[in-house]
Amino acid sequence: MNDVIVAVDAMGGDHGARTVVAGAILALEGADISKIVLVGRESEIRQALDAANYDKSRIEVVHAEEVIGMNEAPTTALKSKKNSSIVVGLNLVKDGRAAAFVSAGSTGAVLAGGTTIVGRIKGIARPALGVVFPSTKGYTFLVDAGANVDAKPEYLLQFAQMGSVYMESLMGIKNPRVGLINVGAEREKGNMLTKEAYGLLETADLNFIGNVEGREIPLGAVDVAVCDAFVGNIILKYSEGFAKGIMSMLKEELMSSGISKLGALLSKRAYGRLRKRFDYTEVGGAPFVGLNGLVVKAHGSSNELAIKNAIKQCGKFIKADVVGKIKDKIDSNKSERTEDYGI
């Protein structure tokens, strides 16, 4: 088997190099990952490494002096900081020195850098952010969750194709059910974008089950839910706020009487398990689908566990050759279709 080498942005995320390094060391457990390349300020990385026990042959450090901040304008930052951890890390993927790059840094910079440095898969109009999130029945892959706020029907078709490949690789789901997020179940429902996208999706080589309404998504109606990044971002962040809101209201109500307080104490473990089901750290990272290499965005507030899972997830994607499979899917699709993807 080939070596599975993952480059990790040691400078990304809210908790600093120490957390990323600790997560990387945890990710060496098991055989998913052969080697991790930590990218960032060497002194900071070494300091974090020195405190830890790990197999020295499986961690490499590549120095990158600069850091792109969360609030910097992505394109400008990428141009002016050629020696930033994001640019250096993405170049490792481009040059084939790593099979994947994981960063908890600026989403915009990772996406823009991924597109310009690693490049798009030929035939893919727009890379997109895919996010795995929990439903009552398991997990749903939501794509696009953060890249293209103004999308075209052709983009949505490609998001569906790429989402299917990812969901199959990540969760082992054969022939994943694909749904188009829409305001009604009937095919004539929707806005201009979804009405046109419906036609493309139903004739494509996909397990397209039709439109899926907002209320069906948390209930696990589909494996892959397709939308533009405006809608995807709203769903993603709304879920965060809603879960937080409902838990705080529940707490308020539980604390409002002695008996329910006691009840809450007895049910404490059940609440813990519920929280865990909503915990982003369990899944780990969101892949930028459509790039000519694997680039995974970890949540900005990732702890060690989330970093570990984001890295380990790359092992699955690499073994399943998701990038290669997307290329195949897009190639075979292109030969069936004559439309221009606007590239």
Next chain:
Amino acid sequence: MNDVIVAVDAMGGDHGARTVVAGAILALEGADISKIVLVGRESEIRQALDAANYDKSRIEVVHAEEVIGMNEAPTTALKSKKNSSIVVGLNLVKDGRAAAFVSAGSTGAVLAGGTTIVGRIKGIARPALGVVFPSTKGYTFLVDAGANVDAKPEYLLQFAQMGSVYMESLMGIKNPRVGLINVGAEREKGNMLTKEAYGLLETADLNFIGNVEGREIPLGAVDVAVCDAFVGNIILKYSEGFAKGIMSMLKEELMSSGISKLGALLSKRAYGRLRKRFDYTEVGGAPFVGLNGLVVKAHGSSNELAIKNAIKQCGKFIKADVVGKIKDKIDSNKSERTEDYGI
């Protein structure tokens, strides 16, 4: 004081005339509503009325033989069923025989009928559906939640203006905080629609607090949240599914051990109170804002309590003269602005 007369679609909703009639009778409690006009098949309505105790001088029945089904194409149904409860009821508002019309029937038919029969307020480009929904801090008025899936920036400005009037009238909030639902807090964030709408909103006579991200909405960051109906519908239905999903997951976890089961039993009332906070029946109805009269859509699955609250809510709107206030707002706005609303 003038009489407050509300027309009610006795044939609308999933539970039939008996539920609507029972809700209407409940709405006569107190002094909000002077009189209710029940519109629909007289025999069915009379049958439901005969079983009840009520002040006969305050309920009138107007016969309408036809019923527009939930799945009929709105425009065709409105044309072919001139004697349907929706068409007859809307005509009562148009003719000044009722100050409001409440229906739990087809949203599309009530909207399309409201626009063609009752008509738009002069200067309003597009009527919209406004929905009040619970946040951790109270309530947020979401507009547009169901009418215009492809919106223009000018529409969003008017939704904000109308939403402010409604929220002030309904909740007594002076100078309601208006937010533009968007993918980021910064003004340059968003899609083409929201970027342009931002400029209109910040120069309008509104308490515009800027963009509001998905995660802030359930946490009560704004009183009025503005978006197109595609996004609004997704948020609304997603909330429904998410609340259902999280409650079912919680139940699953609570039932998975004896101790947490006991805890759940002790906390039963707290869960009941939490459910109540999410209960659409507590608010009642969603007004179609921008019509030249008051038209309120009740949830299709409304029970008696929801019908009652939807009707009583009309009393508030009528007393506050929301339609007149919107006219004033649009007039004063028009004199400041020269743009054409495309009408």
